[in-house]
Amino acid sequence: MKTDRFVITVIGVDTVGIVAGVTSVMSDYGVNIIDIRQTLMEDIFTMLMIGEVKSENFVLKDFQEKMAEVGGEFKVEIRVQHEDVFRYMHRI
Numbered sequence: 162m163k164t165d166r167f168v169i170t171v172i173g174v175d176t177v178g179i180v181a182g183v184t185s186v187m188s189d190y191g192v193n194i195i196d197i198r199q200t201l202m203e204d205i206f207t208m209l210m211i212g213e214v215k216s217e218n219f220v221l222k223d224f225q226e227k228m229a230e231v232g233g234e235f236k237v238e239i240r241v242q243h244e245d246v247f248r249y250m251h252r253i
Contacts, residue, residue: 175204
């Protein structure tokens with residue numbers, strides 16, 4: 162079975178339920194949290210996660226759209242990038 166990893170970033174003004182909203186979508190899509198970092202700087206919320214999915218039926222675009230929808234609900238920006246794309250974009 163194919164395994165894919167993703168970098169998920171969340172940033173915006175802190176409000177109740179952001180983590181629950183994001184992780185609920187991850188659970189619905191079968192995405193496991195491999196690593197997670199979260200910081201609150203005054204009222205600015207930031208979270209960085211590495212997620213992994215082991216499913217041949219997983220559609221990244223659908224997952225990205227659902228995460229963007231949740232981001233809209235909480236007024237935060239959520240980005241989901243395949244780990245390979247993220248690493249390529251941030252290499253020196």
